Amino acid sequence: xxxxxxxxxxxxxxxxxxxxxxxxxxxxxxxxxxxxxxxxxxxxxxxxxxxxxxxxxxxxxxxxxxxxxxxxxxxxxxxxxxxxxxxxxxxxxxxxxxxxxxxxxxxxxxxxxxxxxxxxxxxxxxxxxxxxxxxxxxxxxxxxxxxxxxxxxxxxxxxxxxxxxxxxxxxxxxxxxxxxxxxxxxxxxxxxxxxxxxxxxxxxxxxxxxxxxxxxxxxxxxxxxxxxxxxxxxxxxxxxxxxxxxxxxxxxxxxxxxxxxxxxxxxxxxxxxxxxxxxxxxxxxxxxxxxxxxxxxxxxxxxxxxxxxxxxxxxxxxxxxxxxxxxxxxxxxxxxxxxxxxxxxxxxxxxxxxxxxxxxxxxxxxxxxxxxxxxxxxxxxxxxxxxxxxxxxxxxxxxxxxxxxxxxxxxxx
Amino acid sequence: xxxxxxxxxxxxxxxxxxxxxxxxxxxxxxxxxxxxxxxxxxxxxxxxxxxxxxxxxxxxxxxxxxxxxxxxxxxxxxxxxxxxxxxxxxxxxxxxxxxxxxxxxxxxxxxxxxxxxxxxxxxxxxxxxxxxxxxxxxxxxxxxxxxxxxxxxxxxxxxxxxxxxxxxxxxxxxxxxxxxxxxxxxxxxxxxxxxxxxxxxxxxxxxxxxxxxxxxxxxxxxxxxxxxxxxxxxxxxxxxxxxxxxxxxxxxxxxxxxxxxxxxxxxxxxxxxxxxxxxxxxxxxxxxxxxxxxxxxxxxxxxxxxxxxxxxxxxxxxxxxxxxxxxxxxxxxxxxxxxxxxxxxxxxxxxxxxxxxxxxxxxxxx
Numbered sequence: 001x002x003x004x005x006x007x008x009x010x011x012x013x014x015x016x017x018x019x020x021x022x023x024x025x026x027x028x029x030x031x032x033x034x035x036x037x038x039x040x041x042x043x044x045x046x047x048x049x050x051x052x053x054x055x056x057x058x059x060x061x062x063x064x065x066x067x068x069x070x071x072x073x074x075x076x077x078x079x080x081x082x083x084x085x086x087x088x089x090x091x092x093x094x095x096x097x098x099x100x101x102x103x104x105x106x107x108x109x110x111x112x113x114x115x116x117x118x119x120x121x122x123x124x125x126x127x128x129x130x131x132x133x134x135x136x137x138x139x140x141x142x143x144x145x146x147x148x149x150x151x152x153x154x155x156x157x158x159x160x161x162x163x164x165x166x167x168x169x170x171x172x173x174x175x176x177x178x179x180x181x182x183x184x185x186x187x188x189x190x191x192x193x194x195x196x197x198x199x200x201x202x203x204x205x206x207x208x209x210x211x212x213x214x215x216x217x218x219x220x221x222x223x224x225x226x227x228x229x230x231x232x233x234x235x236x237x238x239x240x241x242x243x244x245x246x247x248x249x250x251x252x253x254x255x256x257x258x259x260x261x262x263x264x265x266x267x268x269x270x271x272x273x274x275x276x277x278x279x280x281x282x283x284x285x286x287x288x289x290x291x292x293x294x295x296x297x298x299x300x301x302x303x304x305x306x307x308x309x310x311x312x313x314x315x316x317x318x319x320x321x322x323x324x325x326x327x328x329x330x331x332x333x334x335x336x337x338x339x340x341x342x343x344x345x346x347x348x349x350x351x352x353x354x355x356x357x358x359x360x361x362x363x364x365x366x367x368x369x370x371x372x373x374x375x376x377x378x379x380x381x382x383x384x385x386x387x388x389x390x391x392x393x394x395x396x397x398x399x400x401x402x403x404x405x406x407x408x409x410x411x412x413x
Numbered sequence: 414x415x416x417x418x419x420x421x422x423x424x425x426x427x428x429x430x431x432x433x434x435x436x437x438x439x440x441x442x443x444x445x446x447x448x449x450x451x452x453x454x455x456x457x458x459x460x461x462x463x464x465x466x467x468x469x470x471x472x473x474x475x476x477x478x479x480x481x482x483x484x485x486x487x488x489x490x491x492x493x494x495x496x497x498x499x500x501x502x503x504x505x506x507x508x509x510x511x512x513x514x515x516x517x518x519x520x521x522x523x524x525x526x527x528x529x530x531x532x533x534x535x536x537x538x539x540x541x542x543x544x545x546x547x548x549x550x551x552x553x554x555x556x557x558x559x560x561x562x563x564x565x566x567x568x569x570x571x572x573x574x575x576x577x578x579x580x581x582x583x584x585x586x587x588x589x590x591x592x593x594x595x596x597x598x599x600x601x602x603x604x605x606x607x608x609x610x611x612x613x614x615x616x617x618x619x620x621x622x623x624x625x626x627x628x629x630x631x632x633x634x635x636x637x638x639x640x641x642x643x644x645x646x647x648x649x650x651x652x653x654x655x656x657x658x659x660x661x662x663x664x665x666x667x668x669x670x671x672x673x674x675x676x677x678x679x680x681x682x683x684x685x686x687x688x689x690x691x692x693x694x695x696x697x698x699x700x701x702x703x704x705x706x707x708x709x710x711x712x713x714x715x716x717x718x719x720x721x722x723x724x725x726x727x728x729x730x731x732x733x734x735x736x737x738x739x740x741x742x743x744x745x746x747x748x749x750x751x752x753x754x755x756x757x758x759x760x761x762x763x764x765x766x767x768x769x770x771x772x773x774x775x776x777x778x779x
Binding site for chain 2: 046050052053054058112116117120121124131132133137196200201202203278281349352354355357
């Protein structure tokens with residue numbers, strides 16, 4: 001009975017809103033339609049409509065995938081302090097972080113599916129009826145950990161919200177074990193994705209033991225940076241009370257992670273260029289161009305410049321404590337890491353090819369359309385999740401079966 | 414190490430006479446030759462309005478996946494039958510048959526998990542589908558590796574003059590996509606005096622007369638590594654190493670994630686970015702399920718040492734077509750073979766030995 005009303009009022013929360021809200025959702029829907037059209041063209045004509053080829057066999061899709069796994073993993077930076085360390089500042093924002101993880105995971109799965117040459121055969125990946133190559137293939141690991149993490153990040157917030165909706169405090173014994181599990185799981189999804197690339201001796205650019213740690217550091221910088229921007233938006237567009245403390249703690253996390261990430265970039269650059277070997281050709285292509293091919297040089301230099309700039313800005317206390325500068329620095333950091341960890345990481349792995357040939361990659365309009373569509377889908381899902389969660393957390397949305405007394409009872413997490 | 418299974422399904426097939434067994438499709442579908450040409454005609458009820466669907470489900474014992482496929486197939490048959498009986502039906506019998514065959518193909522399992530009967534059924538469907546597509550009468554074999562055979566290859570750098578007859582023969586033998594100019598073999602033209610395994614300044618796209626002054630030639634293709642990284646990474650086990658050393662792809666199981674392409678240190682794998690096209694008159698009808706049969710868009714393919722030839726005791730097309738005798742192919746387990754002679758009497762090397770992939774493809778010089 002409660003569940004029916006829960007779903008009904010969730011639907012009402014998600015569909016009712018101001019004019020600006022409808023414009024936002026309408027715009028996202030348009031982008032999704034554009035993406036759907038691009039994907040239709042790709043399904044009809046094959047991946048030949050993308051810029052990928054036998055030399056550069058992964059492109060914009062997988063670049064976004066590797067980056068977004070980090071966004072999903074970054075939710076742990078809210079989950080850990082909120083549930084495990086019982087940090088009161090974080091309990092109010094943890095649901096937003098989990099919503100971001102859900103949206104990011106759906107985008108990840110979306111990017112993997114649109115990258116498949118034969119997506120209708122995805123059922124081959126399911127255990128029992130398919131033939132999953134577990135534990136040998138890291139991609140099989142990724143299928144398992146991503147779907148598992150998605151399940152955790154749907155179920156934990158659902159249980160908490162549904163309890164609050166029924167005017168009850170959730171039972172920690174029921175959900176805390178899953179919270180602990182999700183903390184380890186978050187680290188694992190990103191490590192597995194790093195290992196997916198690092199485990200290929202054929203590609204010296206990826207075949208680095210620093211890959212895992214660097215993935216984590218960049219995720220814990222870009223993830224909280226994005227969450228900061230989201231929280232500031234929630235604060236200015238809704239009456240939901242997000243304490244300043246949560247945002248400034250997140251800013252601290254993003255800053256430290258961004259610093260660590262820069263140290264790791266520096267050590268990679270040192271290793272590649274102090275005494276360049278054949279294995280440094282990809283890095284040479286990325287940073288300086290190779291035999292006149294330099295499609296990514298401006299891209300990566302812009303990324304490094306923005307990354308260093310944002311990290312320095314965040315390191316300076318007065319800048320970080322100024323809400324406006326904080327948002328700008330966070331956005332810049334987010335984009336810099338997206339550039340670096342997406343295209344800047346995936347494409348050079350293929351250039352030059354293992355036999356020394358150089359074929360460059362340029363994404364086509366189909367890839368841009370599909371990518372925009374999937375990002376719009378993620379933002380759409382995130383907006384809906386926040387729109388549903390906040391009225392429950394603010395005590396406005398409650399089951400109609402509750403008495404007045406039960407409605408206003410204070411609830412814990 | 415790759416898990417190896419001694420498969421003798423084909424012997425079983427021959428003994429059991431499974432090749433002669435009627436597939437359930439035959440029971441379902443009338444022979445197109447006996448049908449009126451009008452298409453969609455239901456005068457004699459032979460198009461299966463009515464009782465066809467339950468038969469599909471009852472036709473044979475099945476596993477979970479088989480049941481799933483049969484269920485969907487039955488739904489499709491019912492829908493098709495209904496459609497055929499409606500006055501608006503425009504599909505020809507051949508289109509309907511092709512659709513049904515594709516339906517059954519969609520739900521089939523990984524080649525390695527198929528029973529002998531399932532193998533013969535899918536071969537029958539694929540042969541019929543090729544016929545319906547106007548590709549002529551192709552014959553798809555499924556014979557397994559012969560016991561006591563491990564294929565190996567040696568390439569004589571001194572003899573290769575860069576004519577690329579091998580490339581052309583490979584394209585025709587293996588039904589490679591003509592539209593994209595896909596090639597399994599790459600012949601690199603290298604300046605003399607350069608380190609033997611350094612390909613950085615080599616050119617595989619030369620268009621001038623050969624042999625070019627001051628250059629030598631080095632050919633690459635899939636090296637059928639004894640320790641193949643591509644097989645490690647495939648998430649659905651659509652690629653594996655056969656007991657005779659050939660790394661094969663189940664084109665109907667591959668999901669097209671291209672992880673194997675990223676994992677190959679020798680750039681040996683190719684992807685069908687668009688629907689591959691081979692003119693009907695150029696299709697090589699002598700095919701193998703794991704070799705040169707016609708591919709679809711969205712799947713990975715590769716050199717198999719011409720498995721359809723080598724398992725018959727013939728040379729791969731590249732070795733047969735080489736006018737200079739630069740290519741040596743044979744059974745590594747046969748002490749009398751030419752490849753063994755080369756390995757025992759010449760100085761040989763392989764590409765990127767430091768990676769531990771153990772290619773079964775050696776280079777040597779006179």
